[in-house]
Amino acid sequence: MSPVDPSPITYRILLSDAEIRARGLDPSAPVTCNCHFDEGHEATCDLVAAHAYRARCKTLAPGVWIDPDGELHFAIPDILAYLDLPDTPAHREGATATLRAMLAELAPHTKVIERP
Numbered sequence: 001m002s003p004v005d006p007s008p009i010t011y012r013i014l015l016s017d018a019e020i021r022a023r024g025l026d027p028s029a030p031v032t033c034n035c036h037f038d039e040g041h042e043a044t045c046d047l048v049a050a051h052a053y054r055a056r057c058k059t060l061a062p063g064v065w066i067d068p069d070g071e072l073h074f075a076i077p078d079i080l081a082y083l084d085l086p087d088t089p090a091h092r093e094g095a096t097a098t099l100r101a102m103l104a105e106l107a108p109h110t111k112v113i114e115r116p
């Protein structure tokens, strides 16, 4: 197993936009421990919440998962990494356009939310 988590849970994934703003967090930052760690993480620790979230998600493919609410997620950087493509603006745009077109054809009533 890679020592670096290839697809860490970020605050964008874990928290609502309002919570991220209220706490002044970087939405693209991986979730970190924010408790008074002593002999174990506290139940309110962000890291505990991230692990719990991940345990309730179903991974479908690298960079593709269904969250506990049944929402489908695509992480473009993870998909590019899986395909051995450099993470460039052009590749991100190409992958995003491909996914957008695929969803429009396969699931035209799907609400697509794109987050940078």
Ligand SMILES: [Zn+2]
Binding pocket: 033, 034, 035, 036, 037, 040, 041, 042, 045, 046, 047, 048
């Ligand atoms: Zn902690």
